[in-house]
Amino acid sequence: MIEAVQLTKIFNGVTAVDGLDLTIKPGEVFCLLGANGAGKTTTINLFLNFIQPASGEARISGMNVVHHPVETKQRLAYIPEQVTLYRNLTGIENLRFFSRLAKADADSDQELLAILRQCGLTEEQARRRVGTYSKGMRQKIGIAMTVAKKAEALLLDEPTSGLDPKASNDFSMLLTDLAKRGVAILMATHDLFRAKETGHRVGIMKHGKLVDVLDTATLGHTDLEQIYLRHMHD
Amino acid sequence: MIAFLTRHEWKLLATNDVVRIVIAVFGAALVFASLLGVARARAEDTAAIPAPRSMRADAIANERGAMLVMPAAPMASLAAGQSDVYPGYLKVTARNVDALVTGDQVAHPLAVASGHFDVAFVILFLYPLLVFAISFDLTAGERDRGTLRMVLAQPVGLRDVVAGKVIARAVLLGVPAIIIPILAASNAAPPRLAAWTAAVVAYGLIWHGIALIVNARGWNAATNALVLAGIWLLFAIVGPATINLIIDLRYPMPSRVTAAVQARAATQEATVQGNRELGQFLQDHPTSSNVGREGMRQFAMLQAARDRQIAERLQAVETAFEQQLQRQQRLASWLSVLSPTMVAQGVLLETAGTGRTRFEHFNAAASRFQAEWKAYFEPRVLDAATLTADEVRDAPKFNYVDDTSVTGQVATPIAGMAIAGAVLVWLGFRSYRGYQL
Numbered sequence: 001m002i003e004a005v006q007l008t009k010i011f012n013g014v015t016a017v018d019g020l021d022l023t024i025k026p027g028e029v030f031c032l033l034g035a036n037g038a039g040k041t042t043t044i045n046l047f048l049n050f051i052q053p054a055s056g057e058a059r060i061s062g063m064n065v066v067h068h069p070v071e072t073k074q075r076l077a078y079i080p081e082q083v084t085l086y087r088n089l090t091g092i093e094n095l096r097f098f099s100r101l102a103k104a105d106a107d108s109d110q111e112l113l114a115i116l117r118q119c120g121l122t123e124e125q126a127r128r129r130v131g132t133y134s135k136g137m138r139q140k141i142g143i144a145m146t147v148a149k150k151a152e153a154l155l156l157d158e159p160t161s162g163l164d165p166k167a168s169n170d171f172s173m174l175l176t177d178l179a180k181r182g183v184a185i186l187m188a189t190h191d192l193f194r195a196k197e198t199g200h201r202v203g204i205m206k207h208g209k210l211v212d213v214l215d216t217a218t219l220g221h222t223d224l225e226q227i228y229l230r231h232m233h234d
Numbered sequence: 235m236i237a238f239l240t241r242h243e244w245k246l247l248a249t250n251d252v253v254r255i256v257i258a259v260f261g262a263a264l265v266f267a268s269l270l271g272v273a274r275a276r277a278e279d280t281a282a283i284p285a286p287r288s289m290r291a292d293a294i295a296n297e298r299g300a301m302l303v304m305p306a307a308p309m310a311s312l313a314a315g316q317s318d319v320y321p322g323y324l325k326v327t328a329r330n331v332d333a334l335v336t337g338d339q340v341a342h343p344l345a346v347a348s349g350h351f352d353v354a355f356v357i358l359f360l361y362p363l364l365v366f367a368i369s370f371d372l373t374a375g376e377r378d379r380g381t382l383r384m385v386l387a388q389p390v391g392l393r394d395v396v397a398g399k400v401i402a403r404a405v406l407l408g409v410p411a412i413i414i415p416i417l418a419a420s421n422a423a424p425p426r427l428a429a430w431t432a433a434v435v436a437y438g439l440i441w442h443g444i445a446l447i448v449n450a451r452g453w454n455a456a457t458n459a460l461v462l463a464g465i466w467l468l469f470a471i472v473g474p475a476t477i478n479l480i481i482d483l484r485y486p487m488p489s490r491v492t493a494a495v496q497a498r499a500a501t502q503e504a505t506v507q508g509n510r511e512l513g514q515f516l517q518d519h520p521t522s523s524n525v526g527r528e529g530m531r532q533f534a535m536l537q538a539a540r541d542r543q544i545a546e547r548l549q550a551v552e553t554a555f556e557q558q559l560q561r562q563q564r565l566a567s568w569l570s571v572l573s574p575t576m577v578a579q580g581v582l583l584e585t586a587g588t589g590r591t592r593f594e595h596f597n598a599a600a601s602r603f604q605a606e607w608k609a610y611f612e613p614r615v616l617d618a619a620t621l622t623a624d625e626v627r628d629a630p631k632f633n634y635v636d637d638t639s640v641t642g643q644v645a646t647p648i649a650g651m652a653i654a655g656a657v658l659v660w661l662g663f664r665s666y667r668g669y670q671l
Binding site for chain 2: 078083101
């Protein structure tokens with residue numbers, strides 16, 4: 001479960017996140033839309049405890065991330081726009097490193113290769129240096145990390161930006177699969193189409209405030225775009 | 235967790251071409267300097283003692299005298315130190331102690347100008363530079379690429395990550411910096427080796443601490459590299475040069491040539507006067523056969539009187555020179571705390587036995603021996619005696635016992651460096667508190 005309770009962050013007098021209230025249940029994909037500077041990345045940074053809130057709380061699995069940084073990070077996974085791994089290590093070596101950091105059970109080559117295969121990487125690819133990977137392949141390692149550590153919550157920051165449509169679609173399918181396993185997912189994105197396809201709910205953020213929350217099941221693609229643009233023009 | 239992160243960092247460093255080059259350069263420099271040092275130490279350990287040409291007391295006591303050879307420094311293979319400045323051989327006569335500077339001892343001009351390439355040089359100058367070369371990008375690159383965010387999204391603290399990076403780098407450079415000198419000076423006494431090793435570790439700690447503080451500022455890797463290069467230049471090159479300049483300005487010393495000219499001027503009158511009296515004696519006694527024993531005694535008395543006069547005047551010049559030197563050294567010992575390189579240099583040279591202290595200890599032992607030599611021979615010289623083989627055999631023998639208190643003397647500066655290093659490392663980790671991702 002991912003929760004924000006009156007979460008607020010102020011940078012030099014500018015309110016970046018303004019009293020955010022949000023609950024993402026296990027198995028739910030929540031897509032956060034908004035223009036650049038709306039506060040999406042700041043929200044994710046607050047959940048990662050990279051920055052401290054001015055007030056309010058960010059919670060992962062019911063625990064305040066500021067008071068329980070280790071416990072909450074054991075339960076969450078993070079995939080940024082660029083999954084930047086160690087270029088000189090292979091895919092499996094990178095996965096092993098991050099799994100061990102997270103004290104995950106999966107550690108043997110067999111277990112890690114099985115996870116990488118689930119995420120769409122072949123053994124040959126897994127044994128190659130990450131320096132040779134495409135962005136889509138690196139994103140798949142990010143998903144593999146989430147699977148390996150059995151994360152309860154996943155935070156994604158513009159993960160599909162720059163991916164070709166096929167890679168983007170593959171990625172969405174992996175996210176949907178993770179959600180089915182009970183992972184609560186918060187994805188900040190500019191991609192309205194992907195948000196509608198992958199998300200159960202979509203939130204529109206503007207000037208640090210969550211100005212609208214929509215159920216994707218009741219929306220068409222054009223509806224979402226129109227609502228989004230209307231909020232941006234307000 | 236820190237052990238795991240250290241192993242991971244080790245693996246990353248092992249795959250980094252720049253780091254491989256750095257380690258190869260460092261290892262090669264240490265091995266080369268060690269081999270040169272071992273060869274130099276062997277060359278220093280030889281001295282020829284000429285056979286007596288006559289059994290006259292004056293010939294034995296003064297013409298031949300006693301050759302005092304300072305044994306090769308306990309760790310001469312690691313540091314040439316002051317061995318090209320202070321004489322390692324002294325000639326003792328019943329008159330005085332002479333520095334016996336021979337062609338073997340004076341290095342060729344280029345070597346004197348460029349200094350020795352020894353292990354101490356590699357440790358003092360190259361080691362910190364290479365610490366900086368592999369530490370300027372502790373976290374900046376990973377932060378800028380975003381890898382650090384991926385790592386810190388796991389249940390691990392930034393300071394643990396940084397600790398792993400620092401430990402891996404410290405081991406990578408520290409192990410050759412410790413092991414190779416130990417192998418090169420394996421015959422040295424364990425306390426000296428332990429002191430040398432402790433000094434190297436403490437010195438390394440200081441530079442790793444500085445690198446840590448600079449990295450914690452949050453600048454990019456290029457800025458870190460520039461700042462660290464400036465710090466190295468300041469502490470290792472400009473700082474010591476400035477300190478030497480301050481010392482020279484405060485307590486100016488005459489050059490060796492000027493000192494020699496001063497000494498000659500001071501003794502000239504006594505020399506001329508003494509030589510005139512001796513010349514007069516020789517004029518009065520044109521052949522030695524008609525001088526007789528009494529005449530030879532008179533001649534010996536005249537010689538002794540001349541030598542005493544010269545020695546007294548020389549003493550005044552030498553005392554002034556020594557006093558100024560001591561003032562310089564006192565000021566240097568205070569100012570050197572401003573440069574870790576100067577402190578470490580003092581410690582490494584003293585520990586190796588090529589610092590000033592051991593030469594002074596040897597000179598003091600030579601002075602004591604000269605007093606014994608004089609007491610034994612002077613009455614016989616003044617008596618113009620011809621010595622028996624037994625008398626020559628029973629003459630005082632010089633037996634130099636090395637100063638063993640050196641390790642105690644260097645303990646304080648080593649502890650000072652270790653404390654400074656620990657404080658810098660602590661400050662570095664503390665500065666990482668507000669590190670912006």
